[in-house]
């Protein structure tokens with residue numbers, strides 16, 4: 047591993063700019079050198095484990111983060127906030143009966159209501175489109191609808207994942223008032239893999255069935271067999287509760303009131319241990335703070351290191367931060383988010399904000415040898431940049447190669463062994479250079495007005511993305527985003 051880092055360092059030297067800014071050169075070198083980032087990640091994933099917000103493990107993760115910042119001599123504090131609604135699966139079971147009987151592997155989809163021995167006929171609802179439901183007619187009423195999904199693997203990657211969110215949201219919207227008893231989504235991942243894909247707050251119970259079992263049910267139904275499904279879902283759900291973000295800070299030396307933020311969510315789902323999503327990037331945020339402190343570097347602006355909570359339940363922690371720090375948002379020069387595992391950092395999503403990509407390019411020059419970098423100047427919904435974007439704060443999301451992210455997303459297989467340790471080190475150097483650049487550059491972009499945010503919505507697919515992630519109503523009702 048060290049040999050490759052030496053190659054990376056010589057590439058840096060070749061870029062020539064490490065010489066122009068000694069501090070960023072030292073920081074990048076430190077990130078590429080021997081740091082505790084990998085042992086931190088191993089500790090967070092193996093010892094703390096899956097840390098769904100509202101669970102005891104999530105509370106342990108908050109303590110772990112505070113302790114890790116403390117050991118790194120980075121001032122950090124817990125910033126409490128209210129989570130609007132608890133949801134955790136306590137247990138789930140299902141049984142197929144009728145002409146053929148077997149016990150399929152299932153999990154509840156997040157926000158599914160409970161079900162107590164809910165028995166109903168199973169019907170083949172195709173891909174869950176309007177045509178599929180129209181074809182079923184009255185058979186929809188009182189039935190469990192089996193909905194097929196497209197196969198998701200490392201070749202379909204993130205596009206497949208976004209497609210799955212979109213089609214599931216469309217199906218749920220169609221089913222909401224259909225009179226169906228519930229929905230059985232086929233797992234999109236082969237080899238019995240189950241995962242948590244957050245769903246709507248529909249009244250119908252919703253489960254995800256192992257792809258192999260769901261295919262078997264589908265074949266049996268298409269062969270004319272009569273089947274029913276009995277499912278029991280026990281959940282701990284429905285009440286508001288307290289959670290907290292953990293925010294580290296290194297004060298700026300000459301512009302301490304101006305803030306550059308780097309964030310990653312600390313929470314995860316509960317089936318795996320949240321290594322790719324998002325322990326890897328959470329430990330990266332801590333390691334950048336640790337190396338800046340260790341080297342005694344003094345940024346001009348204040349840098350905040352945010353470990354968000356409640357991301358997986360609707361991007362809640364970062365939303366609460368933008369509410370709690372609303373008076374400071376004009377002073378937020380840039381807010382960055384990292385949330386796509388350990389695939390190579392290819393550039394950034396620059397959110398459709400004029401000038402941001404060019405500025406980011408300047409800050410990437412010291413790590414040009416780790417590129418090439420290419421930005422996507424489009425808004426992206428689905429991680430903790432969202433509320434900064436809707437508040438008009440210049441925001442970046444690390445655009446990373448899919449690698450093995452989507453195929454392990456929210457699944458039992460998202461564990462430490464899936465992490466590309468070498469790439470995580472390289473990504474940490476890139477992220478550090480960008481944050482350092484924004485914290486020290488003479489110029490900055492202004493915060494966008496409400497009118498500019500509305501224009502972004504009207505000229506991009508932002509509304510569709512917000513609908514798919516269930517956050518459109520928060521914006522359109524004025525609960526979320528810049529009000530004036």
Ligand SMILES: [Zn+2]
Nearest residue numbers: 311323324385
């Ligand atoms: Zn994530």
